[in-house]
Amino acid sequence: MNPKSPTLPADLRDDPLYYLRHFQFVLDWVMARHADLLAEPEQRFIMAFGELPEAAQALLVRMVSRKGELFRTSRLVYTEVDDLEQALSRLAAAQLVELDPVLSLDDLLAQLRLPEARRVFAETVSACGLPTSVSKSRLCEALDGQFTPRRWSVWWPESDETLVRVSVMSVCDRLRLMFFGNLRQSWSDFVMAELGHMRYERVSLDPASRGFQQRQEVDAYLCLHRLRERFDDGEAVADIWSAVPRLPDDNPWLAARRSRLLLRLGQQAQREGQAALALEIFSFAGPGEARVRRLRLLEREGEHHQALTLATQALEAPLDDAERQALARLVPRLQRRLGLPVLKPAAQAPPKSWSLSLPPQSLAASGSVELALRDHLARDEAPAFYVENHLFAGLFGLLCWDVIFAPLPGAFFHPFHRGPADLYRPDFVSRRRDRFDACLEALASGDYRERIRARWRDKQGLANPFVYWEVLDEALLELALHCIAPEHLAVLFERLLEDLKANRSGWPDLIQFFPDAGQGQPRYRLIEVKAPGDRLQDNQRRWLEHFQCHGIPVSVCHVRWSDG
Structure with missing residues (x-):
């Protein structure tokens, strides 16, 4: 490793703030190697974080390392944070968290346990003639469309706790992405390595080597990631497709990620019976599985001439063996449908x-x-x-x-x-x-x-x-x-x-x-x-x-x- 690179202590297993050391290591690493890719939001966060007392830093990292952006204070109990109220006050003053944020009904119900939800909406349950033992799914149906967003304290004035929203989760995700080069790896990778559950080869790291060379590449990665999340949440394919960015031709890595997203979008459009939309999406997804799916869909839609022309061209330069195998099956079938001579490939002896x-x-x-x-x-x-x-x-x-x-x-x-x-x-x-x-x-x-x-x-x-x-x-x-x-x-x-x-x-x-x-x-x-x-x-x-x-x-x- 380059001697100027930030380093971690050799063993943090006895340090109760080990996770904070890991987080600070990432910030130092990104500052040392990616400073030119940092814009004002990241720079402001790193400066504000560095000015916090250690307890407030620890609390923020605890939240950032967990799932979601919303946290009830009853679920933020850590022995190393001895004064939760003071730590939250410092984080709020630095605009890193928001106390008592405005919540949609869905966000509120995600935070409430079922008995709590029944108490909060007791009047609605009674007015709708629902039993006091109503299920959460039935309660959600009854509440749908009846309430506008409001603060936690307005939703539930009797609550003896408050809700916290982390305001910088997207900034922290960007910094994590710049460090790891992906969003699959999380802060827990440090812990796995620290405990010896995962050991990595030591490789000499050139200071010029990094996952991203331009800020626009980070932006594109995050955009594709958010679109995939929207897809997984069930948003309409057409809406996601309209937001898919075009990428520079000189980044095959990001192009491959875009192609994988388009493949998923095209498959879903086809499952939903939107053949024209699926064909359009597949046509932009590049060679390989998406191209084969496009050709099969053209065949299914009766566009045999177009399918055969495109398949014959693809067979001249298939992406890989899988595409070659699929095209070798498709082309003769299309030729038969069109009444054309079919050239049979040499028969392969079946395996023993x-x-x-x-x-x-x-x-x-x-x-x-x-x-x-x-x-x-x-x-x-x-x-x-x-x-x-x-x-x-x-x-x-x-x-x-x-x-x-x-x-x-x-x-x-x-x-x-x-x-x-x-x-x-x-x-x-x-x-x-x-x-x-x-x-x-x-x-x-x-x-x-x-x-x-x-x-x-x-x-x-x-x-x-x-x-x-x-x-x-x-x-x-x-x-x-x-x-x-x-x-x-x-x-x-x-x-x-x-x-x-x-x-x-x-x-x-x-x-x-x-x-x-x-x-x-x-x-x-x-x-x-x-x-x-x-x-x-x-x-x-x-x-x-x-x-x-x-x-x-x-x-x-x-x-x-x-x-x-």
Whole structure:
């Protein structure tokens, strides 16, 4: 870390104000690295916060770390805040909180327990002929449209407490976003790290590396986030669509977030029968799943010529294997609908499959069909493991650990990264192609085993987006290194690098090892498990085809439950 960067004390577990130290650390970090992105509201807040007494600071951080903006004073009892009234008074004087704010009926009811709501609206309950034991949902129906917003003290004059609204929650969210580069991570990440529940790789942080380079990027992120919240709250798709911002062409990260939002909006519009709106939204959502959904909707609407033209163009440059697979199904169907010649793709040999009957009690004993089959197959000389998507990803993560955590500009910009911020961006691999090539060369030279073992020992427990430590124990690791041919690992790792996000999933459920197999015999096999009624998913089919093309031993086991 750059020596000028703010630092935290080594151990805050005995400090009752640990959360305040974390919060101040974020403010110092943002001031040191993002000062040019701060406008007057953030600057004013940081200055006002710094002038508060420690108890008032602690109380504000307690509230900021909780959900929502409204808090009853009876729920703000903290031992380190010995004089709540004085702390609130200082926060209100600094305009960081509002005491006794104006509340809508919905906000009020969200704060009241049911017995309290019955008391506050006792006259209305009586006038409407409702029982005194009325449910909250029925009470809400009766009250709807009858009241205008008013202060807590007016809503409930008999209350012996007041309500507090945090006035700077949006400012604090912006500062948290600038620190983490996302709003998924919260102030609790500090606590998880402090308690040792989550440990992060130490990466050298370039002062120039940060999540946002311009304030407009922060604004755009927050705008998209609020629109997603409005969508989740059930607001009309058309209203949200009209507010979606256009973004600069030079920020693929924000463009990807916008595309994901548009995909969700288009799907909802389609579910609601608004085909024209869905088609419009999908047309702005870019390639991939949204483009395929647009083409299928055009087909459903009878626009076969337009759909075929667009699908044929898309097939020339699909975004990924998933889109290529979907288009390869769609184009022949459209050609048949239009009476055009259909070029059949070369038939792929179906994956090897077999059926096995197991007693129903084995499911109850194991807990899942995968574990039941694992237990049935496992022998001392041929151990079996339920690994699903974790084994090969873990081997990849260990072998390429140094590449994944290479301190490239924009990849790491705070101490709490589980992986690089650009992991799923289009240029992630290309920025590191030479480093990955050098890493994969170890598979050909034979150095990979010791490199993987060393990373497994030295990095035990550290967060890595590919390594699931609870799955990859030493026994599994050693069997995998002994039995899986390095040329197979090279083939699988290269396909993983083609699309890290999509190709992380779809791997077979089980692996069985044959460590004492003779010369020329496979020392392992992969098994995709299917319970009665289960079908192969598209990403599983793509992986099975890849395994078959490269001679990797794999099969599909269809489990049946026998009565015997």
